[in-house]
Amino acid sequence: MSKPAEDGDRNADGRLDDGSPDDGTQQPKEPSLADVAGSYAAQSGIERRSDGQIDVLKSVGGVRGLIEAILPGLVFLVLFTAISDLQVSLIASLASAAVFTIARLIQRTTVTQAFSGLIGVGICALVANSTGQAEDFYVVGFITNSAYIAGMLISMAVRWPVAGLLFGFIRGEGLHWQKDPARRRVYHLATVVIMAVLALRLMVQVPLYFSEALVALGTTRLIMGVPLYALGLWVAWMISRPKEVVDRQQQTDHPEQRLS
Numbered sequence: 001m002s003k004p005a006e007d008g009d010r011n012a013d014g015r016l017d018d019g020s021p022d023d024g025t026q027q028p029k030e031p032s033l034a035d036v037a038g039s040y041a042a043q044s045g046i047e048r049r050s051d052g053q054i055d056v057l058k059s060v061g062g063v064r065g066l067i068e069a070i071l072p073g074l075v076f077l078v079l080f081t082a083i084s085d086l087q088v089s090l091i092a093s094l095a096s097a098a099v100f101t102i103a104r105l106i107q108r109t110t111v112t113q114a115f116s117g118l119i120g121v122g123i124c125a126l127v128a129n130s131t132g133q134a135e136d137f138y139v140v141g142f143i144t145n146s147a148y149i150a151g152m153l154i155s156m157a158v159r160w161p162v163a164g165l166l167f168g169f170i171r172g173e174g175l176h177w178q179k180d181p182a183r184r185r186v187y188h189l190a191t192v193v194i195m196a197v198l199a200l201r202l203m204v205q206v207p208l209y210f211s212e213a214l215v216a217l218g219t220t221r222l223i224m225g226v227p228l229y230a231l232g233l234w235v236a237w238m239i240s241r242p243k244e245v246v247d248r249q250q251q252t253d254h255p256e257q258r259l260s
Contacts, residue, residue, distance in 0.1 A: 054237040056230045061113050068114050069226045072097040072121045077218035080134050089134070090125040097121040135209050138221055142206060145198045152195045156188055163190035163236055171242070183242070190236035197232035200224065 060066060076093035080086065097118040104111040120140070128137040155162045160178060164187030168177050177183035201224045208217040 056234045060226050060230050065113055066226055068100045068117055070222055073222055086134055090129055094121055094125055134214055135212055138217055145201055149195055149198050152191050156191055161187045161191035163187045167240055186240045190240035193236040194232050197228055
């Protein structure tokens, strides 16, 4: 005897109650903007201290992350200035980046920053080697900075500033800040701060590139790289703090105000 169909199992055409075909599989859910933004924020590497403030050093990978970001460019600049051999300088720069990646693989620590640095140095070296001009080692940086600026401008134009998408999830605001005009304004301002860092790099370094001032270009690239970005990130975080966080911090710093 066949088993009678249970109520709510299927319709007469073999479909489930929700109208989807009974093919034994579930349709994958399309990621929402909140999912994408949350994933981006989780992978951004930005760290918070126990008091809720941004930990700038940890956010750029700590002391080790700073060294990984600075040393390949420093090796290239110093070596090329000393011996004027482009290929040797490029190989040495690539080798230093590769050492960091291999060390992290051996130690089984996070390789994302080191590996992305290796890829970046590899692309820069490829460009410089193909043109034969040492200054072209820095061209890729101009392109990426310009692309980031364009992306941030677009995010502000559509009223979803990048700083809000990044900081909102780290602060636990999710995407609710977008419906608050005051919060949206401060995140617009925070995005402008980060964008200003990128624009300042181009304003200083592009003229040096066209004037073929390699030493000055390489030096400013190092100074205006991770250190300047970390400063801009900290400023953007501080000016976009929610009002209640600012008030609580002021009360902590000036307890006598609570007694007045």
